[in-house]
Amino acid sequence: MTEATDPSGGMNLVTKSAAVLRAIAEAGELTVSELAERTAEPASSLYRLLSTLQAIGWVEDGSRRGKTRLGLDFVRLGAKLEAQLDLRDLARPELERLHAATGQTSFLCIRRGLRAVCIDRIDGLDVQIHNLRLGESMPLGQGAAPRAILAFEIPEVVQCYLRDLPEDELFGPVAHNAEELRRLLAETASAGVAVAHSDWGQGIGGVGAPIFNHTGAVVGALSISGQTHRVFHSDYDPVAMVQSAAATVSRALGAIQLPEAHLPAVESGAV
């Protein structure tokens, strides 16, 4: 029990190490004196710390003599963590919360090719939505959740969508041609949320918000759908609720950027 001599048990070293890692992550690679400047630690203690961090694989020699960069070990750890982060697990509590608060049908969708697949859903209390049952899919341009995904996809996906799908699949009741769809996607991208007062036909509307991962890429969407008057004229704010649920899932996936900071796919994607 040597730790009794130091009340922190050497734990301040963990904090210092994390500060060093963050500084290197921001800069790419740093010399000891650059690191000393950024962390306010004396160079002498940084030398010791870096040799320890190198021994455990957290940092390695950089491209030039005297420079240190992050170790490839983090790439391995990151890949393992990514494999462990299951979107459905992370989204389930939010899906349940949305359903409990709104009583509407709640969906979790991901992109597969040019379609959005429903990978989880909870049925609404007053109407049953027949579209997008578990495992079923819709073209990305139709419905709130699919459109929330498409609006934040890379421009190539939007281009492929407009090029590769047969005309009768491309557009829903809300957008009737490519131009309308592009406008709708631009609106969705700048609002950070897809709002459809009547998307799937008479009287059915919904709200969908994108879920992002740590790289800022869209990985899916949460949405609610139901009778338009129920979704939009109740004592809750459907847009804020869906957005906040999606943001919670994004945070659990390591996302730091909010949708506003994301470059809308359509603006740069105009052919």
Add this chain to the structure above:
Amino acid sequence: MAAKPIKVMANSADLLNALADNGPMSVVDIAEAISMPRPSVYRLLDALEHVELIGIREDGRAQLGTQILHLASASLQGIPEVSAARPAMARLNELTGQTVYLCAVRNQLVTCLDWVKGTKVTLLLLNPGGTLPPHAGATSRAIMAWDDQLRHSVTASAPLQAITPNTLTTAEQVEADAKIIRERGFSVSDQDVTVGVAALGVPLFDSHGVLRGALSVAGLRDDVLPRQDEFIALLQEAAKETAAKL
């Protein structure tokens, strides 16, 4: 006194590795996995959670923290090959639907620097940060065909480990394979790493003609081998585009 801080960091690394291998773990499991008394585990978890290297779930178990993802991205950004290859890799994946790998030699092993996962299957044997021996796999063999030094050190240690019955094991096989790869410009890995999985690889040279690594397209054998000509053309185009940025 000098040895102890190092021990704390070594324990931290052991803890992160255990969480990477096992997924979320309870304090009891961690104490056992890294041979540490429970009170110390609590203190270590506290310190690591504070800097977001781990996270504590609602069920009380620890898991790797999301900060790890940002450090992984930053680590990749520090590698010139990765940023140079990324757009080409994304396009290869979009066009083939298969897993796309970027690998390079680190410490005599072929290390996966980056990948884009296939739409149909996730290949489990090679992940970013993971390694393959130089004699197995499409990227490995493409690299070894042009890296004489690496190939000589590999053939010197033959017989090589057979990962599957198709793995090259003798020095003669490795030399013959390298010759064919140099002649036609690409490697074909047919179930020499994982039974049922095939891959096609091309070397990655920079604009000075220096070998920097290799790119490959990998997937289920029946999805990859029948489309060999098409995939090779796409790979060569991707390698050319990447090389121009290096």
